[in-house]
Amino acid sequence: MSPRVSFLRGALVAGVVLGAVGVVAAASAAAVAVYFARRIVTPPRRPAEDQAIVSADSSTVLLTRSPDSQVPGRYSLFFDDTRGHARIGAIVEHTQSTVRREVITVDRGNLSLARRGRISGWFYLGPEEFGLPWSDVDIPTDLGPAPAWLIPAPDESTRWAIHVHGRAVRREETLRSVPTFHNAGYSSLLISYRNDGDAPRSPDHRYGLGTTEWRDVDAAIRFALARGAREIVLVGWSMGGATVLQTLTRSTLASFITGIVLDSPVIDWVTTLQFQGIENRLPPLVRAGAIGLLRETWGGVLTGQAQPLDLHGLDLVARADELTSPILLFHSEDDGYVPVTASDALAEARPDIVTYERFSVARHTKLWNYDAPRWEGAISRWLNDLA
Template sequence: MREARNVRIIVGVLSGIAIGAAAIGTIGLALAAALSVLLARRFVTPPGRAESGLRVLAVGESTIVLSGSVESRAPGRFSLWFADETGHARIGAVISQSAKWVARELLTVTPGPPVAGDNARTSGWFYLSPADLGLDFADVVIDTELGPAPAWLVPAAQPHSTWAIHVHGRGVQRPETLRALSEFYDAGVTSLSVSYRNDTEAPDSADRRYGLGTTEYRDVDSAITFARAAGAKRIVLMGWSMGGATVLQTLMRSANRDMIIGLVLDSPVVAWGPTIEMHGTINHIPTRIQHAAQTVLGSEQAQLLVGIANPVDLSAMNFIERAAELDRPILLMHSTHDAYVPVEPSRMLADLRPDIVTYEEFDTAGHTRLWNYDSERWLGAIRAWLSIHVGDVAADEPVGDVG
């Protein structure tokens, strides 16, 4: 009875937004309704463990052979999780390959070793802790409205009042952000790498659903409050993927907005509509149903249909439409080969706001894997941007020991 009621509600929503006679005639209204809800739910539901679709075929002293795929052939340096993610290795350049296998450099293994037959997957994470970068750090706790959220605090060698807050993307955790920390450290900036609601480290929200940045920003705002209490006066926000959407929301809505001096964005969601449409197209979902999914997310029935506590206003997160409202310098980096978040909105934002956006477009690299593909260029872009927009932090007023 409940399922039938839900279908009737979905049909009513879709009828009200005019899904279109052609789509209804081809697919059927009930199926169209179900597809739109499934697509909407996919974006707000935290995913489970990532699929380990690779297979370890052979292991040498400094070489590992993996089953051949787009993932295993990607150029660059990556983490490799193996044996149901009980083991972790770092892999480097492709040495040789055939249609069925790929041999790569095996850089480190902890613990290990992998053995032939292990399942495996690659990850853009390369470091698992600030200690892997040789950086001193402290485990700290941010008091959010939902409870304590863990964070890594990496003080600059001579702590001053400029801090950076690093925000990971959807379905991952803090290690995603580590690739940038050395550059901020070298610039004299203290870093805070944070967790946020529903990421398996921070407390869950009551609905256990993502707000796509509209709720997560509150936890980032709590991190800014933490930094302010420790003596920070200027904040740079760095966001990855959905973390990009989150820091953009933080800029617009934070009670500490006055402290934010700039944003660094890696593979960011600057508008959710094109991202939802990309995934709809990948899954062969008709355009009208892609649009219907967006409407479902913003509808009064969103709580019942997709489980979110409140509707998600996608227009409030469309920074193509809101480009004129942005008023802080932004370093924006994206790849033309990003298969998760389309590059076009980033290009459009850069074109609309060349006065504040420094845009670095990469090719070949996958989603949030720009560092992995070309770390020298990626780190150089951050270094140059910090030198211009953060400047000499030694001129800042020193603060006490934040470690």
């Protein structure tokens, strides 16, 4: 065989191999993009227990060092697939690899046997812990009755706060804000919404990232108005922030919304999804592919969504001029899940209506846990000014 023929044959084989590698790489990238997009809109069966527990006794628990375990404050520690629950407090000691914290209470389960857990901003497990009158109620939604907790104001009042939890959690998350609103004379309605595990599921069993969930907040507003509310503050945590902002811009009842409180909110989903993609070490092409799947009609075949997401409509920085109600905004620089940049941008775009409490060390939706006096004081002052 001549050198020329040998060279051409080798080049052809190399081309075929490289082409095959390219096809495999493209297929792998597409599969990862589908997995990432699907995970974003699919409610998880149970939260991951990502915190290692070394040991525990009656008064302390020894945890491996992690971004959450080393932040001061009061937190929940779920374990045994959420069947176990403890409340942890002050840091007693720490080393380069471990953190020992005070155990405030063990509410259920055997913490001494646990080896994995999850640190959560939830602190209270139910409204009965406040010693205040409360009741279970059902909010009529277009999917059926959604359960909620109603904690009336200490005196007859037309001021209500509707508390909206974040993604992959339930209304217990929002209990932390109840005492502050109660002391300010507000009735509190802590709602569930579609696909959160308490409220009815949508036909596609998928999150709308605020584009569908706002309808359940709108139903809660109607419920409150029917019971005498005339001034309503919406309180949104994480994805609940995106949801209440959608309510403000979409609801025909927006004139009754006198203010909005946002804790670690998603204000621009594209920014958040890009951040999450980078945190998961996904290449730019994969991140772009996942976002494209979410916003295109045909993407629903792969993600399970009944409708594509209007990601432009979910960008409240770009739509900042449409916002009309006063906003109290909490966010921490080290959030870890939802980047603080969109909150910074919204505060800069609308200083006329946004009061910004920017933390540096508190993590995601754990600002109350880290510094409750500052968090509660900011809300009390803001409500006083609102009145």
